[in-house]
Each structure stands twice: as structure tokens, then as C-alpha cells.
Amino acid sequence: MRITRGLALGAAAAFLVLFLVWPVATILGRGLWSDGRPDLAAIGDTLGRPGIPRIIAFTFVQAAVSTVVTVALGLPGAYVLSRYRFRGRALLAAALTVPFVLPTVVVGTAFLALLGPGGPLAALGLVGTLPAILLAHACLNYAVVVRTVGSRWAHLDHHAADAARTLGASRWRTWWRVTLPALRPALVASTMIVFLFSFTSFGVILILGGPRTATIETEIHRVTVQSLDLRTAAVLSIIQMVAVGGAVLAGAALARDAGPAPRWRPRDLDALAVTGSRRFVLAGVLALTAALVGAPLVVLVQRSFATGSGPGLAWYRALGSIGGTGLAETPARALANSLTFAVVATVIAVAVGGAIASGVVARGRPNRTARLLDRAAVLPLGISAVTIGFGYLITLDAPPLALRSSWWIIPIAQALVAIPFVVRTTVPMLRSVDPRLRDAVATLGAPPSRVWRAVDLPALRSALATAAAFAFAISLGEFGATVFIVRPETTTLPVAIFRMLGRPGAANRGTAWAAAAVLMVVTTLAMLAVDRTTTRVRRTR
Amino acid sequence: MTRALRPLAIAAALACAAAALTACSDGGDRADTVTLVTHDSFVISKPVQRAFERATGLELRILRSGDAGAALNQAILTKDRPLGDAFFGVDTTLLSRALEADLFAPYRPADAASIPSDLVIDRTGRLTSVDYGDVCVNYDVAHFAEGEERALPSTLEDLAEPRFAQLLVVENPATSSTGLAFMLASIARFGDRWLDWWSDLRDGGVKVVEGWEQAYNVEFSGSAGKGRYPLVVSYATSPPAEVIYADPRPTTAPTGNLDRTCFRQVETVGVLRNAEHPGAARRLIDFMLTERFQADVPLGMFVYPVRPGTPVPAEFTRYAGRPAEPFTVAPAEIARNRDRWIEQWTATVLR
Numbered sequence: 035m036r037i038t039r040g041l042a043l044g045a046a047a048a049f050l051v052l053f054l055v056w057p058v059a060t061i062l063g064r065g066l067w068s069d070g071r072p073d074l075a076a077i078g079d080t081l082g083r084p085g086i087p088r089i090i091a092f093t094f095v096q097a098a099v100s101t102v103v104t105v106a107l108g109l110p111g112a113y114v115l116s117r118y119r120f121r122g123r124a125l126l127a128a129a130l131t132v133p134f135v136l137p138t139v140v141v142g143t144a145f146l147a148l149l150g151p152g153g154p155l156a157a158l159g160l161v162g163t164l165p166a167i168l169l170a171h172a173c174l175n176y177a178v179v180v181r182t183v184g185s186r187w188a189h190l191d192h193h194a195a196d197a198a199r200t201l202g203a204s205r206w207r208t209w210w211r212v213t214l215p216a217l218r219p220a221l222v223a224s225t226m227i228v229f230l231f232s233f234t235s236f237g238v239i240l241i242l243g244g245p246r247t248a249t250i251e252t253e254i255h256r257v258t259v260q261s262l263d264l265r266t267a268a269v270l271s272i273i274q275m276v277a278v279g280g281a282v283l284a285g286a287a288l289a290r291d292a293g294p295a296p297r298w299r300p301r302d303l304d305a306l307a308v309t310g311s312r313r314f315v316l317a318g319v320l321a322l323t324a325a326l327v328g329a330p331l332v333v334l335v336q337r338s339f340a341t342g343s344g345p346g347l348a349w350y351r352a353l354g355s356i357g358g359t360g361l362a363e364t365p366a367r368a369l370a371n372s373l374t375f376a377v378v379a380t381v382i383a384v385a386v387g388g389a390i391a392s393g394v395v396a397r398g399r400p401n402r403t404a405r406l407l408d409r410a411a412v413l414p415l416g417i418s419a420v421t422i423g424f425g426y427l428i429t430l431d432a433p434p435l436a437l438r439s440s441w442w443i444i445p446i447a448q449a450l451v452a453i454p455f456v457v458r459t460t461v462p463m464l465r466s467v468d469p470r471l472r473d474a475v476a477t478l479g480a481p482p483s484r485v486w487r488a489v490d491l492p493a494l495r496s497a498l499a500t501a502a503a504f505a506f507a508i509s510l511g512e513f514g515a516t517v518f519i520v521r522p523e524t525t526t527l528p529v530a531i532f533r534m535l536g537r538p539g540a541a542n543r544g545t546a547w548a549a550a551a552v553l554m555v556v557t558t559l560a561m562l563a564v565d566r567t568t569t570r571v572r573r574t575r
Numbered sequence: 576m577t578r579a580l581r582p583l584a585i586a587a588a589l590a591c592a593a594a595a596l597t598a599c600s601d602g603g604d605r606a607d608t609v610t611l612v613t614h615d616s617f618v619i620s621k622p623v624q625r626a627f628e629r630a631t632g633l634e635l636r637i638l639r640s641g642d643a644g645a646a647l648n649q650a651i652l653t654k655d656r657p658l659g660d661a662f663f664g665v666d667t668t669l670l671s672r673a674l675e676a677d678l679f680a681p682y683r684p685a686d687a688a689s690i691p692s693d694l695v696i697d698r699t700g701r702l703t704s705v706d707y708g709d710v711c712v713n714y715d716v717a718h719f720a721e722g723e724e725r726a727l728p729s730t731l732e733d734l735a736e737p738r739f740a741q742l743l744v745v746e747n748p749a750t751s752s753t754g755l756a757f758m759l760a761s762i763a764r765f766g767d768r769w770l771d772w773w774s775d776l777r778d779g780g781v782k783v784v785e786g787w788e789q790a791y792n793v794e795f796s797g798s799a800g801k802g803r804y805p806l807v808v809s810y811a812t813s814p815p816a817e818v819i820y821a822d823p824r825p826t827t828a829p830t831g832n833l834d835r836t837c838f839r840q841v842e843t844v845g846v847l848r849n850a851e852h853p854g855a856a857r858r859l860i861d862f863m864l865t866e867r868f869q870a871d872v873p874l875g876m877f878v879y880p881v882r883p884g885t886p887v888p889a890e891f892t893r894y895a896g897r898p899a900e901p902f903t904v905a906p907a908e909i910a911r912n913r914d915r916w917i918e919q920w921t922a923t924v925l926r
Contacts (some may be wrong), residue, residue: 084918150793150802162784245747245783245925256750259641261914262648262672342822356621362637427649431656439658518649522637533615533639536788540799541820543792 042389049386053446057425058417065268080269093233093249096164100171100232105225107172108179114319115180116187119305128561130327131177135507135557137528138237140550144330145170145242147337162244170238173326175228185500186220219289219462226285230278230415236514250274254418271421278416282409338547342540349544361530362522365549368530372510379445379452379509384502387456395464412454419514422447426519441524447515452505463497507557527553608634609855610659614646615639617663618875627862633855643669643752651676660856663844668755670696671910679845682857686864690881694841696906702843705863708878709811709837709901710756713830715797718805730835731764735772740779744794744804746787749917753787757808758920760838763902770923777924797830811837812877815890828894839901
């Protein structure tokens with residue numbers, strides 16, 4: 035057993051070193067290493083450049099406010115989705131995840147259509163300002179809070195809360211002292227992920243922000259891609275990694291104080307029927323979701339049917355041809371590529387992330403390597419996609435690792451982005467399996483394999499299914515790193531959408547909208563399928 | 576617990592093994608292929624590509640990697656082991672950077688002699704001009720057709736006048752090559768006083784966005800976005816593009832360009848130093864100067880062919896005003912001052 039775990043951890047570590055540490059270290063080295071010595075003056079030079087301190091400050095402020103807004107909006111959704119029993123719950127859960135998995139370029143552009151000139155909310159004049167960015171971040175990350183917190187909430191043992199109420203604690207006090215602490219690991223995890231996403235957000239800020247809302251991430255991209263100023267890029271990348279590392283450590287510290295993990299229970303044991311005042315709560319959550327997630331997506335779909343001569347399917351028909359898109363493959367073929375890569379990336383992410391999670395949760399004294407890996411697995415979120423993409427270009431360029439032009443590099447890069455989610459969703463759920471349950475089954479005479487099947491498998495399966503769903507969706511929508519490594523015949527749909535949006539003519543734009551709508555439907559169906567599978571697993575127990 | 580993870584360990588090991596097995600398959604190394612590294616806007620129609628492949632027996636692969644600046648920077652970064660054999664897309668604003676990085680091997684195709692001398696930007700015998708185009712202010716015909724109050728501006732000076740305030744949307748030169756070209760037009764026109772002109776524009780409420788796509792497709796009133804601004808920095812060929820891509824096609828162009836506000840961009844191609852197939856790259860460059868390829872350029876990339884006498888589509892002559900005297904700035908001067916100019920522009924217009 036120990037050897038298997040060691041092997042798995044070793045493989046995971048090798049993967050991270052090869053595809054994350056080495057490429058990123060190499061590109062940073064190009065910027066910060068001159069004449070065989072570290073170039074420390076670069077730090078002062080960069081911070082002294084006009085505009086840089088403002089950019090750093092703005093990045094922190096927008097990330098913090100985005101996180102607060104997203105968590106505040108997400109908690110009611112998590113509650114309703116995990117505790118209420120109502121028709122269409124699975125559909126709602128899948129639908130609210132759609133923006134999260136769409137390419138940020140598409141969501142950003144959908145918000146632009148909503149808030150920008152000619153849009154229904156143009157009068158607010160939000161484009162180019164912080165509120166527009168906050169709204170888009172809340173829309174994108176709503177699912178992170180709802181699903182992460184909701185999944186823990188659904189499995190909570192509510193007897194403790196009931197006991198507190200019986201003993202006379204007020205509703206508020208019960209929530210504050212019993213429910214909230216029990217939710218804390220999931221809350222901390224989702225807060226951290228939303229913060230990191232907002233901190234490193236790229237597509238949204240580029241589209242909805244203006245020239246005055248530059249962040250560290252957009253500036254790293256600009257100085258790398260436009261100026262090839264690797265020195266400044268390296269300093270900014272390090273600042274970003276330090277900030278992200280700090281957030282991860284703070285999150286870990288907060289989660290550690292959470293006390294013993296609550297016992298894992300099957301969900302829905304005591305789901306609430308929607309009656310009385312719960313109707314209003316449900317209606318409120320549905321309205322919020324419709325406004326935040328539905329509105330931009332409706333605009334997106336509406337535009338995909340709006341042809342020059344009234345509503346029609348012209349743009350959808352165009353998906354099967356190359357036309358004036360400048361692509362080497364049709365958008366339909368790009369969708370097939372996307373699906374293939376997403377499957378491979380999911381397998382890689384679940385394998386590597388699962389190995390790390392297993393090491394982290396291993397019984398007995400937590401392994402130091404495992405804990406290091408746990409932290410390191412979150413780092414891809416803090417590393418600019420352009421850094422990873424450019425790093426691949428200059429490291430994976432010679433045998434035996436001439437992967438730079440092979441299609442494998444695409445799912446590998448996408449898996450890196452997804453691994454943090456796999457680790458983050460798997461660890462808390464694995465931790466919550468009560469070891470006594472295992473002992474009880476064993477005492478009753480079950481052989482180890484039976485114990486595993488009866489106790490570990492259900493928890494693991496549910497955790498890995500959720501993790502796999504997120505990994506699949508993230509891979510499907512990944513854009514920032516993919517755009518640097520796709521080859522003509524391996525173009526993915528998000529990259530194709532971005533390229534079509536950048537070309538002139540209503541036909542290209544219309545086809546891009548249609549492709550985005552198709553991607554949206556495919557993603558929703560994938561999420562629904564996963565939800566179905568996990569539900570069936572629960573039922574057959 | 577540990578047993579639960581055995582399948583994971585196996586899967587992880589398999590994934591690593593699979594990655595290692597495919598590691599040797601760096602595609603496109605076959606002797607009968609030629610790889611062209613270029614930017615996202617490069618287009619070659621299928622029949623023309625097939626004509627090249629039939630004539631030479633080579634398979635053409637095209638690697639697009641971002642806009643022109645991004646593609647060039649990636650080529651510079653990977654110059655020891657280039658991603659392909661030839662690079663297309665070094666334009667006037669990027670020429671000096673490419674030459675300083677020593678990215679290209681010398682090559683001068685036989686047909687290069689016929690290129691008009693004002694379209695030759697590299698005199699070192701490395702880069703061959705293929706096409707040219709102009710960045711110009713476009714206007715919304717419908718907006719300026721209504722009422723006499725709405726006279727059309729014609730020069731850069733006009734744009735800074737109070738009566739044309741709040742009408743123009745431009746791209747940030749720090750993030751957009753279109754914006755950079757327009758900034759260079761102002762430097763060519765006003766010399767040392769160029770920042771004064773920009774502060775007049777700023778006081779007049781010029782709208783600045785990050786990229787061409789947002790400026791043209793969202794903020795500009797003359798295109799699909801139906802935005803608020805009837806003047807936009809775009810291309811001289813955007814008006815014919817509006818007609819050609821429209822369905823149904825209108826009989827008159829919905830937009831036009833101000834042909835005294837233009838900056839000329841010439842695009843070039845060259846053989847990458849350290850290329851695996853330099854001979855194939857040279858044959859590709861030869862092909863890019865043939866009439867077959869040159870005639871394909873206008874409708875593919877919406878630029879003009881450099882080869883004299885190449886036919887141009889009727890829409891181009893009908894709807895695209897051809898600037899008689901576009902502004903230019905010497906590539907060496909651009910390379911020397913670019914970053915400083917952008918910082919000055921940012922300080923004047925955005926802060």
C-alpha cells in the first residue's frame with residue numbers, strides 16, 4: 035500500500051516538475067538571470083516604473099471586492115441547492131455552472147453586449163469600470179461558491195443544528211456557532227479559489243475593463259507578448275506568485291483551525307420541502323441566478339440567432355464550413371478537438387490530483403512531501419497562462435521532450451489548470467470519511483476489499499465525480515494557455531471563437547456567437563450528465 | 576483509504592508513460608513539409624494553398640500565434656529551435672526588432688525586383704514585402720449624412736476640433752497594433768507637437784479601448800455593434816469588408832475612410848535562421864510573390880498586394896479610398912522610441 039502511494043505521489047510530483055516548475059523557472063530565469071547572476075535590480079526598476087504600483091494596488095482591490103461580492107451572492111444559492119428539495123434542481127445546478135466553464139472571452143463579450151452600447155443596460159455606463167468587472171467575476175465564479183459550499187452543506191449532519199435549536203439557541207446563533215463552522219473548510223476553499231481567479235483574471239478585464247483597469251495579469255501579458263520585456267514580466271510574475279502563495283497559506287491556516295471534520299453522510303437524508311417562507315427564499319435565489327447568470331447568456335443566445343435578415347439559423351449552419359474565418363478547420367471540428375482534449379485532460383487531472391489528494395489525506399502523520407504538493411498544486415492558478423505557454427515554447431522543444439508541437443501538450447496544460455480543483459474538491463470529502471465507520475464494517479467481519487467498497491468508494495466516487503466534472507469543464511473552456519500551444523489542426527473551440535471574434539464581418543461574429551452557444555449547451559449537458567451519475571451512485575447504495 | 580487510491584496511482588503512471596511515449600513525436604519535421612509561422616490574421620484560401628502544394632510537392636502547415644507582435648516575439652524567443660521554416664507578418668512597426676534579434680537568414684527572391692521601392696522596407700536582403708495596407712479613421716456614413724450640422728472631418732487636425740469632440744474611438748497603442756499605427760501617424764504629422772494634439776483629443780473626450788475588436792465591433796456606430804461613436808481607428812479596407820461580409824449585400828458601403836488620416840503598414844516574409852527546411856521556405860516565399868498568391872491577398876487579409884498589376888476586387892476600388900500620401904515613420908526610429916512614445920502617450924491621454 036505504502037509503495038503504491040509513494041509511486042503515485044512520485045509520478046504526480048514528476049508531472050508538476052516537468053510541466054510546471056521547469057518551464058516556468060526557465061522563462062523567469064531568462065528575465066531575471068544575467069551574466070550568471072540574479073538581476074535583483076530588476077525588482078526596483080519594475081516597481082519604480084510609472085503606473086506599476088497603481089496596477090498592483092488595483093489588482094488586490096478588485097480581487098478582494100470581487101471575492102466578497104461573489105461569496106455573498108453565492109451562499110444563498112448554496113443553501114437552496116443543497117437543502118431544498120424541488121423540481122429542476124439538477125438543471126439549476128448545471129445551468130449556473132455554465133459561465134464558469136465558458137471561455138472568459140465569451141462571458142466577457144456577453145457582458146459587454148449586455149452592459150455596453152446598444153445593450154439593455156447601456157444607460158448604467160458600467161463598461162470600463164470596476165462594477166462591470168465585479169459583475170462578470172461574480173457571474174463566472176458563482177458556481178464555485180454554490181457547488182463547493184453546497185456539496186458540503188448537503189452532506190452535513192443536521193442533528194447538531196437541531197440539537198442547538200432544541201437547547202434554545204436562536205436561528206442566527208445556531209447558524210453562527212454550528213452550521214458555519216461545519217461549512218468553514220468548503221467556504222475557505224471556495225473563497226480562496228474565487229480570490230485567485232479574480233486576482234489572475236485576464237479575459238474579463240481585457241474586455242470589460244478599460245485602459246485604466248490594468249491588473250498584474252494583464253500587464254504580464256502585455257509586457258511579455260507585446261514588448262518581449264521578460265525582465266519586467268518576471269518581476270510581476272513573482273509578485274503574483276507571492277500573492278497567490280500568501281492567499282493559499284492563509285486559506286490553509288484558516289481551514290486548519292476548523293476543528294474535526296464533520297461526519298460524511300449521504301445527501302438528501304433530510305432535505306427540506308419548499309413550503310411557506312422557503313418559497314420566497316427559493317424565488318429570490320432563482321431571480322438572482324437568472325439576473326447574474328441568465329441575462330448575459332440570453333443575450334449571447336439571442337445574438338447567435340440574429341442574422342442580417344431577421345432570426346435564423348445561418349450562423350449555426352456556418353459552423354460546418356471554414357468560410358471567411360481564417361481557421362484551418364471548421365468550428366465543428368474544433369468542437370471535436372475540444373471534447374477529445376477535455377477527456378484526456380480530465381483523466382490526467384483526476385489521476386495527478388487524486389494522487390496528491392490521497393497523499394494529503396493518508397492516515398497517520400501527514401506526509402511532508404504530500405503537504406508540499408498540496409500547496410504546490412494550487413500554484414498553477416497563480417501563474418499567468420502566458421508564462422506557462424511561453425515556458426513550454428522554450429523548454430519542451432527538444433527530444434526526448436519535444437512536446438511543443440505534439441497535441442499532448444494541450445491536455446497537459448489544461449490539466450495543470452484543473453489539478454488545483456481536483457485536489458481542493460477531493461481533499462475535504464476524503465477527510466470527512468469517519469475512520470470509525472471503516473472499523474465498524476471490519477468488526478462485522480468484512481474483508482478489506484469489502485470495507486473499501488462499502489465505505490471509501492462512495493465518498494471517493496462522489497468526490498472524484500465532482501472533481502472530474504470541474505476538470506472537464508475547465509479543460510473545455512481553457513483559453514489563456516491553450517492559445518499559445520494549439521496548432522492549426524488542433525484548434526479548440528474557445529480559441530476558434532476568439533479568432534472569429536477578432537476578424538471583420540458580421541458572419542464571423544455571428545458564427546462565433548453560435549459556436550459559443552453550442553459550447554454552452556455541450557457544457558450544460560456534460561454537467562447534467564455528471565450530476566445524474568453521482569445521483570445514481572447514491573441511489574444504488 | 577490507500578486501496579481506494581490504487582486505481583489513481585495506476586492511472587497516474589499510465590498518463591506519465593503515455594506522455595513519455597509520445598514525447599518523440601514533434602510534428603512537422605518531415606522533409607516534404609514547410610511550416611509558415613505567422614499571426615492570427617494570415618489567410619490563404621484553400622485553392623491557392625493546393626496550387627502551391629501541387630506545384631512544389633510540399634505540404635504547407637500554417638502556425639498562427641497571436642497578433643503580429645505576439646507572433647514575432649514568440650519567434651524571437653524560440654529562434655534557436657524555431658517552430659517553423661518561414662515567418663510572415665513582420666510589419667513596418669516591428670521590422671527593427673526582428674532585424675536586431677537576427678531572426679532571419681538572407682534571401683531575396685527573383686521577383687522582388689518588381690516590388691515598387693516605396694513598399695520595400697528592409698534593405699538588408701532578409702525580408703521580402705508581400706502586402707501593404709493603411710490604418711485610417713473610418714466614419715459611419717449614416718451618422719454624417721443626417722443634417723448639415725454634421726460636417727465630415729477630413730484631417731487629423733479636424734479631429735481635435737471641439738465640433739468633432741466625443742465622436743472618435745481609438746485603440747490603446749500599448750495593447751493594439753492598430754492603435755500604435757495611429758499614434759505613429761500623429762507623430763509623423765505633428766513631430767514634436769504630437770502630444771499637444773493628443774491632449775486636445777483627450778479634452779475633446781476621445782474614447783480609448785484596449786483593442787480593435789472592441790473599438791470597431793462594439794463602440795463604433797457604423798458596424799454590427801451599433802455603438803455610440805461614429806469615428807473609429809480601423810483600416811482603409813474596412814468599408815469594403817462591411818460590404819463583402821454583409822448578408823444581404825448592401826449597394827453602398829455603410830462606412831468610409833478619411834484618407835488623410837492614414838498610416839501605411841507593409842508586411843514582409845522571411846526565412847527563419849535555423850529553419851529545418853530553408854529550401855522549402857524559399858520556395859514558399861517565391862510563391863507568395865506570384866500572381867496566384869498575390870491576387871488572393873485582398874479578400875483574405877483585406878490588404879493590397881505588392882506585385883504591380885495584380886487585379887484587386889471591384890469592392891476595393893469602389894469602397895476603399897486609397898490614401899495618396901499615407902504617413903510613415905522609419906522603422907529604426909520606431910524601434911528606438913516606441914516604448915518611450917507609448918509611455919508618453921499613456922501619461923498624456925490616460926492619466
